[in-house]
Amino acid sequence: MNRRILGIRIGTVLSVVGCLAAAVLFWLFVKYSEFDSAQAITLMTAAFRG
């Protein structure tokens, strides 16, 4: 396999790994936002009830 095609293949693999890493971070961020919102609602409800 010539160098250019090998370079392109490596680039594709790195791109996929990068997308996977971004997907994991995004998924964590969304989960954290949901968790944070749920916590905030719980705290507000508790504060309202006194």
Next chain:
Amino acid sequence: MFSLLEISANTFVDDITSFFSFAKNAFLDFSIFDAIDILLLTVLFSFAIKFFKSRKAGALIIGIGICLAIFIFATLFGLSSIRYILSGIFQIGALAIVIIFQPEIRDLLEKMGSGSIRGIRLFGDFSAKNRSQYKIVDNICKAVHVLSVEKTGALIAIERTTKLDDILETGTVINADVNESLIRNLFYNKAPLHDGAIVIDEGRILAAACILPLPKRTQVDTNLGTRHRAAVGLSEISDAIIIIVSEETGVISIAKECELIRNFTPDSLRKYLYAELVEGHDVEKDPD
């Protein structure tokens, strides 16, 4: 002021610590649906990168990234005015992107509905896509046949998985549907764009008068001219199929993967291209 910065920094560190602690628990409760969620996100991000890259929208993405970074900074350090402005921009920005890229989004949705996207098969009418691929090959073959009879030199590079962006930059953008008359017109020896190669991809003539590199490693018969050498040179650095029509003899040749195959007849050329370029082509059967 420094105590304010210290408080902000401490809050930032606390938030980060809380996030990492949450992340650890999230992975401990990881389920199959979370894996599917991440996989689909990966595919989505991959498509988005290809989409913006093909539209040369890199600068747009960098601009959006900078705005996002400033927004996160403003959120973390309580810069409420900046956050307010950027929130407004992001709300309009999503709509602006849809308006700017409306033709491309329409094209993408049509492709999803009518056939497969490169590398991924989706639900759709495969026979319609195959018929169009056969038609494209037929147009190329008819043009090559006429050029061969007239002994008009031609160089046609058909892009496959290896992108030829740097080759396209050396030529003149055409971006037209593959058409027998257009191919013949481009190689007409008094036409300004007849010198060089045309590059075809996905049924479109992307550019003409492209300069192809000469071979570095492959030995080419010394009786063959620069046209054949250039074809072999491109086949060294990509998986493209390059069709050559000799100006001296009218002989049709193909360069592929550092190999030069000579003396094609119009029929053998058609069969070869069907086998190489039409997805799912059965060499035993004739097309519809």
